[in-house]
Amino acid sequence: MTSEEQSSAAQTSATQTSATQTSATQTSAAQTSNAGSLGAPASAESGPMVIAGAGQAGALLSIYLARQGHDVTIYESRPDLRRSDIDAGRSINLALATRGIVPLIDVGVIEHVDAITIPMRGRMVHALGDPAPALQAYGSKVHEVIHSVSRTDLNAILLDAAEATGRVTIEFEAQIDSVDLDASLLRFADGTTAPFGVVFGADGAGSRVRKAIAAKGECEFETEWLDHSYKELTLPAAPDGSHQLDPQALHIWPRGEFMLIALANPEGDFTMTLFAPTATFDELNSADSINTFFEAEFADFAALVPDLAEQFQENPTGPLGTMRATGWSYQDKAVLVGDSAHAIVPFHGQGMNAAMESARALHRHISESPDDLAAAFERYEHDRKPDADAIADMALQNYIEMRSGVIDPDYVAKRELALDLEKRHPEHLSPRYNMVMFSTMPYAEAQSRAATQAEIIARAIADPSVDVDGLVAQLPELPELDPLADPKALSVS
Numbered sequence: 068m069t070s071e072e073q074s075s076a077a078q079t080s081a082t083q084t085s086a087t088q089t090s091a092t093q094t095s096a097a098q099t100s101n102a103g104s105l106g107a108p109a110s111a112e113s114g115p116m117v118i119a120g121a122g123q124a125g126a127l128l129s130i131y132l133a134r135q136g137h138d139v140t141i142y143e144s145r146p147d148l149r150r151s152d153i154d155a156g157r158s159i160n161l162a163l164a165t166r167g168i169v170p171l172i173d174v175g176v177i178e179h180v181d182a183i184t185i186p187m188r189g190r191m192v193h194a195l196g197d198p199a200p201a202l203q204a205y206g207s208k209v210h211e212v213i214h215s216v217s218r219t220d221l222n223a224i225l226l227d228a229a230e231a232t233g234r235v236t237i238e239f240e241a242q243i244d245s246v247d248l249d250a251s252l253l254r255f256a257d258g259t260t261a262p263f264g265v266v267f268g269a270d271g272a273g274s275r276v277r278k279a280i281a282a283k284g285e286c287e288f289e290t291e292w293l294d295h296s297y298k299e300l301t302l303p304a305a306p307d308g309s310h311q312l313d314p315q316a317l318h319i320w321p322r323g324e325f326m327l328i329a330l331a332n333p334e335g336d337f338t339m340t341l342f343a344p345t346a347t348f349d350e351l352n353s354a355d356s357i358n359t360f361f362e363a364e365f366a367d368f369a370a371l372v373p374d375l376a377e378q379f380q381e382n383p384t385g386p387l388g389t390m391r392a393t394g395w396s397y398q399d400k401a402v403l404v405g406d407s408a409h410a411i412v413p414f415h416g417q418g419m420n421a422a423m424e425s426a427r428a429l430h431r432h433i434s435e436s437p438d439d440l441a442a443a444f445e446r447y448e449h450d451r452k453p454d455a456d457a458i459a460d461m462a463l464q465n466y467i468e469m470r471s472g473v474i475d476p477d478y479v480a481k482r483e484l485a486l487d488l489e490k491r492h493p494e495h496l497s498p499r500y501n502m503v504m505f506s507t508m509p510y511a512e513a514q515s516r517a518a519t520q521a522e523i524i525a526r527a528i529a530d531p532s533v534d535v536d537g538l539v540a541q542l543p544e545l546p547e548l549d550p551l552a553d554p555k556a557l558s559v560s
């Protein structure tokens with residue numbers, strides 16, 4: 068999210084128009100959400116189908132569209148990450164959970180993904196001054212683990228699968244400068260142009276497609292910046308190539324106002340991320356101040372990283388913000404998907420999961436009304452916007468939970484009671500974290516259930532005479548998992 072983008076956030080929105088416009092681009096009558104190929108070509112009448120951005124949302128969506136019979140061109144500003152020595156952008160590895168796993172099963176790449184993931188069965192909490200870290204398991208069921216995955220490797224799998232459809236062309240180093248919605252033309256930074264019939268804006272938090280929709284008065288968006296930032300560091304593998312910490316856990320060093328986390332990579336190293344007030348980063352401006360800070364706060368980690376101060380000074384510090392947008396589409400010409408529609412802070416490990424869940428939802432809506440894309444796009448936003456808002460809120464809440472809750476006795480007691488109640492009433496209660504990470508219920512439902520559960524649990528802790536089992540038994544039954552969700556899809560050990 069750039070400052071340029073911030074300045075255009077003030078665009079005002081008008082009501083969506085052209086809800087009844089009929090698209091000439093789509094000729095497929097696909098009704099399946101299971102990415103079945105119908106062999107219908109994209110019509111040349113209104114121009115080609117293009118996707119801006121080859122991140123997880125763009126690459127995944129291209130597979131869905133191709134399998135529906137459309138020819139698709141993706142324009143990606145970066146070089147091909149499969150052929151060049153670049154990373155795939157911010158954050159080296161990511162936590163993959165059920166909502167992201169389901170679309171990967173849907174498009175048939177899950178076996179490849181299994182080969183590159185490391186399961187994390189809980190949070191390994193490194194309390195200050197305590198030499199023995201303690202594991203807080205995420206859940207009691209075998210599949211209730213999250214999976215560390217390299218952003219680059221996952222994107223490479225999706226790009227390979229997209230190209231393997233034979234219908235997706237990816238133009239790399241094609242930086243979209245602006246999107247002309249009247250002329251249906253992409254304008255690139257090098258001065259060239261390309262026509263489109265429909266443009267899918269999967270171009271991330273600083274989306275140019277969103278900017279164009281906003282300029283039409285159809286989209287209003289705002290970015291709320293945290294006064295906290297992040298920096299990634301690497302904990303190297305041991306000399307024999309093994310991991311220096313337990314790889315099957317997400318490590319957290321909670322320190323109240325700030326925290327360090329670690330996710331394992333298959334090569335034996337860990338990607339560490341320091342999240343802290345931006346003022347703290349400003350103060351850490353010399354090797355001495357950096358070493359003193361890490362030795363005081365994260366002594367066990369500091370002891371394992373000889374070049375800590377160098378890494379800290381060389382690696383960029385990233386901002387953290389939540390971008391909320393209303394008006395995700397323009398007629399039947401443009402629609403947003405992934406971070407371009409809903410960028411969130413990374414504390415619930417859900418941005419990519421949500422992006423892929425949205426791509427699948429968008430595909431479902433297109434499949435349901437292939438001849439009326441404008442209506443499909445509106446229904447997609449109507450369906451997903453409450454969920455995008457809910458996960459944005461829950462991601463912010465989870466920062467407090469991670470950096471201080473996990474060592475707060477009150478939080479720990481509530482979490483233990485929630486897990487106990489889940490065992491006693493598996494059909495009625497699941498802790499909030501688990502509903503977000505291991506279920507496919509809409510995020511908004513998870514948020515509202517979590518609020519009710521939190522009230523019951525707080526009452527029970529405050530007053531042991533409360534009939535907590537009676538209250539939980541009255542909660543509505545938890546919804547079934549998505550039929551495609553397979554607890555065994557990824558290895559868990």
Ligand SMILES: Cc1cc2nc3c(=O)[nH]c(=O)nc-3n(C[C@H](O)[C@H](O)[C@H](O)COP(=O)(O)OP(=O)(O)OC[C@H]3O[C@@H](n4cnc5c(N)ncnc54)[C@H](O)[C@@H]3O)c2cc1C
Nearest residue numbers: 120122123124144162243271405406413416417418419420
């Ligand atoms: C520190 C950090 C940790 C995170 N951890 C997690 C996690 O553990 N789990 C999780 O689920 N999510 C996590 N996320 C969030 C996750 O990275 C994003 O939500 C996800 O990558 C969004 O995917 P996307 O495809 O929508 O956007 P992106 O991945 O941002 O892809 C957008 C693509 O568009 C391209 N592009 C941008 N502008 C242009 C242009 N003008 N022209 C052409 N191409 C363009 C970009 O190069 C990029 O390839 C984390 C994010 C951060 C910052």
